[in-house]
Amino acid sequence: MLAVAVLAAGKGTRMKSDLPKVLQPLAGATLVERVLSSCQHLAPERRILIVGHQAAKVEQSLAKLAGLEFVLQQPQNGTGHAVQQLLNPLQGFGGDLLVLNGDVPLLRPETLEQLLGQHRSSGAAVTLLTARLEDPSGYGRVFANQNGAVSQIIEHRDCSDEQRLNNLTNAGIYCFNWQKLAEVLPHLTTDNDQGELYLTDSVALLQPAMHMEVADPDEINGINDRLQLSQCEAVFQERLKRHWMAEGVSFVDPASCTLSENCRLGRDVVIEPQCHLRGSTVVGDGCRIGPGTFLENASLGANVSVLYSVIREAVVGDNCAIGPYAQLRPGTKLETGCHIGNFVEIKNSQLGEGVKVNHLSYIGDADLGERVNVGAGTITANYDGVQKHRTVIGSGSKTGANSVLVAPITLGSNVTVGAGSTITKDVPSGALALGRSKQVIKTDWPEPS
Template structure:
């Protein structure tokens, strides 16, 4: 059996925030969510999150994860003290326990898997991740023999000058034989600079304890302030973009592009500079996105183009062109071979195939058929000050420039609407609708 314990009780004062440190977002997920997900590959039987400061906020934020149990650490007296809180919860547990910090979000699942395999292969009492840092200041140093068996761990603040020359650091990620660890916990002391119970001291009471070096030390980077959070985001983005480029996606100026790891991209997609893809977005094969786009929780199907536009919670079908400066939001469903042009906003509407909304229009709470042509400046006036109302426009209808449809209203198929019309009543199929004041010309008039 295997359990995971996530340390998430600290204040994180250097974040200068009312939000607990482990709840700060890194891309689309919080730090603590990423720590939990790094252990998914090893399929733990139990996942326990140790909370303290603002623990209710942490619990509320991640209680949607069904596998998580919460353990309260009322006083924050060190990492060893945090693990002591697990004893009542794991009283009869006989397997191994992974321990990691909730502010270490870049661990690869493969690394955790290798940690567990190494631990079980050698029948270790404890196995810990280590890394060789060029600048190890601030990290506890790990001292090993020729077989990578740990002889001593010394916290940075407790190191003497000679010990500080050792660049192998403790990543704060462990795999323990739980029953051995439980027997060692009462032996921990507070004989250190911080007068806390350090979990690292258990190596003095466990045997064997082995170190496992991580080749890429960026994986074990912890987050203590906003600067480190930004660096971690850069590392995460580099991983995501490298993987997609190797999978057949072209990125023009990758440094200016951001892509959540929840995004899916098809082959031969081109992403132009200053484009940002968020949430559960799916971009189909052959699409060209950007420059200057934000697409969030949306589907863009094959061979579509989006230029300088914002799309959220919407679906765009194949061979459609959007932008520049269009905004689709709130559940738009756009058909195939459509054109949505300059300064067009569409909200919560269904648009049929081969329909054009070329420029300067607002379409809200509307259903448009196939091959509709929306003239420049067309507005669906969907809000009466209290409620939203629908507009329905049938196939092949054409609206003149500066038309206004005062909802609720239904326009039939093959209708032509004269420019400048304000339509307040339903229009039947095969009609010409004109609703505007008669033009008057007064010759010889001038302002007195």
């Protein structure tokens, strides 16, 4: 049996944020969500989050995760004190306890699987994750023999100058035999520089104690401030882009682009510089994205091109062209072969196959049939000051430049709207609709004096 405990009680003062540290975002998810995700494949019987600072906010942010238990640590008096809060919730539990930190979000699932496997095969009372760092400042030092047996862990501030030369560091990730740990937890003391209960002190009380050195030190990067958050973001982004490049995606300038973990990209996708993909965005085969494009929870079919545009919570069919400087807002759906051009905004609208909206137009709350051609400057006036109304345009219709369609209104199929018209009444199929004042010309008009 396995229980996982995530330490998430800290305030994160150095973040200088109203958010608890564990709720800071990293590549589209919070730090604590990333930690929980890293151990999900281990299928633990118990998942416990030890909370403290802004506990209610942390619990609320994770309410969607089923089976997650919360234990309050109040006050926060060190990592040992945090794990002491598990003595009652895990009373009678006979398995292993994996302890993770809510601000160490880069652990790979396979690393935790290896740690748990080594812990169980060795029969150790505790197995801790370690890393050798070029600059180990701030990290606790692990002292172990060649066989991996650990004698002690000393926090950086408590080390002598000689002990600080040791660059084998404690990652703060542990696998414990819970029953053995429960026996020694009450005996931890605050005899250290910070006057706190250190979980590391339990290692000296448990035998045998072993360690596993992680191959990639980036995995154990902790986050205490905005700089470290940005450094972890860079590592995570590099992982994501390496993965997708191995799957057949080309990044022209990877360093200038960002992704979310839930994005899905097809083969032969080309992502130009300064593009950012968020949420559960899906990009089909053969698409060309950017430069300068932002996609959030968007779904793009195959062979779509998007240039200098924003697409949020919209669905784009195959072979569409978007931009430059277009915005597709939530609720928009484009069928195959649509062309959306420069400075066009579309919101909560359905556009049929082959629709063209090429210039300077606003299409909101509208349903357009196939092959509709929307002239430059066309606006669907969907708001009457109280409610939104829909505009319906039948297949094959076209609007002239600077047309205004005042909703609610329906235009039939193959309707032509004259340039500069304001249309307020329904138009039958096959008709020409004009709604503009008569042109007046006065000759010999005098120059202003």
